[in-house]
Amino acid sequence: xxxxxxxxxxxxxxxxxxxxxxxxxxxxxxxxxxxxxxxxxxxxxxxxxxxxxxxxxxxxxxxxxxxxxxxxxxxxxxxxxxxxxxxxxxxxxxxxxxxxxxxxxxxxxxxxxxxxxxxxxxxxxxxxxxxxxxxxxxxxxxxxxxxxxxxxxxxxxxxxxxxxxxxxxxxxxxxxxxxxxxxxxxxxxxxxxxxxxxxxxxxxxxxxxxxxxxxxxxxxxxxxxxxxxxxxxxxxxxxxxxxxxxxxx
Amino acid sequence: xxxxxxxxxxxxxxxxxxxxxxxxxxxxxxxxxxxxxxxxxxxxxxxxxxxxxxxxxxxxxxxxxxxxxxxxxxxxxxxxxxxxxxxxxxxxxxxxxxxxxxxxxxxxxxxxxxxxxxxxxxxxxxxxxxxxxxxxxxxxxxxxxxx
Amino acid sequence: xxxxxxxxxxxxxxxxxxxxxxxxxxxxxxxxxxxxxxxxxxxxxxxxxxxxxxxxxxxxxxxxxxxxxxxxxxxxxxxxxxxxxxxxxxxxxxxxxxxxxxxxxxxxxxxxxxxxxxxxxxxxxxxxxxxxxxxxxxxxxxxxxxxxxxxxxxxxxxxxxxxxxxxxxxxxxxxxxxxxxxxxxxxxxxxxxxxxxxxxxxxxxxxxxxxxxxxxxxxxxxxxx
Ligand code: HEM
Ligand code: SF4
Ligand code: SF4
Numbered sequence: 001x002x003x004x005x006x007x008x009x010x011x012x013x014x015x016x017x018x019x020x021x022x023x024x025x026x027x028x029x030x031x032x033x034x035x036x037x038x039x040x041x042x043x044x045x046x047x048x049x050x051x052x053x054x055x056x057x058x059x060x061x062x063x064x065x066x067x068x069x070x071x072x073x074x075x076x077x078x079x080x081x082x083x084x085x086x087x088x089x090x091x092x093x094x095x096x097x098x099x100x101x102x103x104x105x106x107x108x109x110x111x112x113x114x115x116x117x118x119x120x121x122x123x124x125x126x127x128x129x130x131x132x133x134x135x136x137x138x139x140x141x142x143x144x145x146x147x148x149x150x151x152x153x154x155x156x157x158x159x160x161x162x163x164x165x166x167x168x169x170x171x172x173x174x175x176x177x178x179x180x181x182x183x184x185x186x187x188x189x190x191x192x193x194x195x196x197x198x199x200x201x202x203x204x205x206x207x208x209x210x211x212x213x214x215x216x217x218x219x220x221x222x223x224x225x226x227x228x229x230x231x232x233x234x235x236x237x238x239x240x241x242x243x244x245x246x247x248x249x
Numbered sequence: 250x251x252x253x254x255x256x257x258x259x260x261x262x263x264x265x266x267x268x269x270x271x272x273x274x275x276x277x278x279x280x281x282x283x284x285x286x287x288x289x290x291x292x293x294x295x296x297x298x299x300x301x302x303x304x305x306x307x308x309x310x311x312x313x314x315x316x317x318x319x320x321x322x323x324x325x326x327x328x329x330x331x332x333x334x335x336x337x338x339x340x341x342x343x344x345x346x347x348x349x350x351x352x353x354x355x356x357x358x359x360x361x362x363x364x365x366x367x368x369x370x371x372x373x374x375x376x377x378x379x380x381x382x383x384x385x386x387x388x389x390x391x392x393x394x395x396x
Numbered sequence: 397x398x399x400x401x402x403x404x405x406x407x408x409x410x411x412x413x414x415x416x417x418x419x420x421x422x423x424x425x426x427x428x429x430x431x432x433x434x435x436x437x438x439x440x441x442x443x444x445x446x447x448x449x450x451x452x453x454x455x456x457x458x459x460x461x462x463x464x465x466x467x468x469x470x471x472x473x474x475x476x477x478x479x480x481x482x483x484x485x486x487x488x489x490x491x492x493x494x495x496x497x498x499x500x501x502x503x504x505x506x507x508x509x510x511x512x513x514x515x516x517x518x519x520x521x522x523x524x525x526x527x528x529x530x531x532x533x534x535x536x537x538x539x540x541x542x543x544x545x546x547x548x549x550x551x552x553x554x555x556x557x558x559x560x561x562x563x564x565x566x567x568x569x570x571x572x573x574x575x576x577x578x579x580x581x582x583x584x585x586x587x588x589x590x591x592x593x594x595x596x597x598x599x600x601x602x603x604x605x606x607x608x609x610x611x612x613x614x615x616x617x618x619x620x621x
Binding site (some may be wrong): 018040041043044045082083085086087088089090091094103106120121122123126136159160161162173178180181188191192194195196198199200201214216219220246 | 252253261262265278282309311312313315316317318319320322323324326329330333334335336337338355356376378379381382385387388391392393
């Protein structure tokens with residue numbers, strides 16, 4: 001941990017992003033503990049007080065109080081809390097009398113860590129893939145189209161007339177998938193094709209980047225890449241003049 | 250998922266049969282709590298099953314499976330934590346006695362399959378699309394002739 | 397004029413003004429600051445603004461109609477009683493009303509019977525004590541409590557305790573406390589009023605905004621929280 005942290009940057013980063021909601025939440029949380037038994041981490045760890053949602057966001061207040069003057073070691077603790085102890089599932093939010101959104105604060109802490117170059121390896125790799133290939137698994141456009149065509153051939157043997165239309169303009173629905181599907185679960189694509197076919201749906205899949213509907217950048221607070229991913233998808237939808245975007249599931 | 254629900258509701262897809270085994274359905278946080286699809290999720294599960302058993306807290310107030318928020322793609326470093334906190338979900342499923350769990354989320358499904366192994370649930374976790382392809386009636390004209 | 401009678405005059409005059417004005421203006425300021433900042437930084441809330449969800453959510457939480465009550469019935473019901481007493485007793489206690497009537501405003505309104513005020517005060521104090529013990533002895537709550545949580549709980553309870561002592565002359569035999577109970581009571585009340593806008597006690601009004609923002613956040617997904 002020789003690397004130093006940039007306190008001013010951290011402080012500025014947080015300060016510009018703390019809106020009225022965050023500020024109010026940090027101040028009015030009455031530490032009543034009603035959120036404790038709503039969190040699966042808390043319960044599954046034998047009602048561990050350190051896993052109370054309200055306790056997890058103490059870091060945010062602490063960092064603000066110290067005006068960002070914290071060390072790497074401290075940020076490692078924050079990392080552990082925000083990645084290993086929270087799924088940002090928002091269950092606690094529904095049970096808090098004030099509606100305090102712990103997950104949003106965790107998410108803010110994650111983006112702060114990201115700005116300091118701290119993020120889980122698995123997610124960072126995915127982000128690089130998004131930037132390079134437009135999807136999280138580094139599938140190239142050729143491979144993607146090949147997979148689709150292969151699925152189509154396989155399926156056509158089972159269902160007459162089945163087609164997976166690529167880049168069909170003016171379709172009603174543009175279908176997007178999880179990038180794990182072409183890599184590991186091509187049968188998922190086939191199943192959907194079957195359903196669409198039987199239902200007589202007018203659908204298509206995009207050829208270019210934008211077909212991956214996952215957004216892992218969001219989870220580690222890389223909002224720039226997160227936006228890029230969403231924009232890709234919407235750009236495709238506009239080009240193809242589709243009515244709706246359907247995501248896998 | 251919403252689409253599939255509408256297909257079946259509107260009769261665009263007809264089912265040959267329904268699952269006879271007890272089923273339940275997971276409410277993925279991004280689809281349900283933060284997606285607003287709680288009702289359709291549950292109704293679709295009901296369409297497909299004869300013996301649907303809701304989890305305690307089914308719907309917007311359901312527990313997270315423990316694989317959300319990037320926990321699955323984080324890989325090895327997260328595995329220990331995610332299996333431990335998934336205990337709650339495992340118990341919820343065990344309490345329903347379901348043998349089939351519909352899971353409309355790629356993330357959750359990997360987690361649930363891991364949980365099934367870890368906590369010995371003996372369940373089959375499947376996507377809706379898998380379930381529908383298994384159950385749907387295929388129009389005569391689409392069936393290829395045997396040769 | 398000795399020190400105590402000076403304090404007494406102050407507490408009845410300028411300090412009273414100061415504390416009420418601080419409370420009112422401070423709370424208004426908090427609202428203005430909130431709205432201002434949220435206009436700038438919480439665009440989502442304003443884009444998706446939907447009064448229906450805000451009101452439905454407030455309705456569910458101001459009345460005990462939410463899931464949390466079912467999940468933690470004892471604590472939440474006590475919490476509701478705590479707040480009802482907290483609001484009702486100071487406003488509708490006959491002794492306070494007559495002070496308003498004698499004041500330059502000459503305002504007056506219906507009061508609750510004395511014995512109600514008495515009982516509610518005792519209930520309030522009992523619950524406050526329970527909250528305090530819970531903070532001290534519950535492993536969970538101790539973990540998330542800060543110094544100010546303890547402090548503010550005492551600050552909130554003090555006016556009630558001294559008010560009870562005052563109206564029942566409980567401690568009249570005790571030196572100092574017996575003589576100055578009225579002063580202590582007034583000062584503690586004023587102290588609380590002054591602190592409200594600047595501490596977590598500001599939740600009495602910011603609660604509306606916090607719930608509102610979250611109600612909108614989930615309302616745009618089509619359900620009430
Ligand atoms: C009408 C507006 C108010 C609402 C909706 C409200 C709501 C709440 C809620 C939800 C809690 C946390 C849960 C609980 O302890 O039951 C709480 C706690 C508390 N409130 Fe209020 N409150 C209001 C007004 C006030 C006022 C005016 C005061 C005092 C000046 C106050 C003092 C407290 C205190 C001291 C606690 C902490 C209890 C503890 O230590 O656990 N509240 N309030
Ligand atoms: S339930 Fe809300 S107010 Fe209470 S401790 Fe949790 S976050 Fe704070
Ligand atoms: S959002 Fe995080 S803290 Fe809240 S219940 Fe979910 S996992 Fe627990």
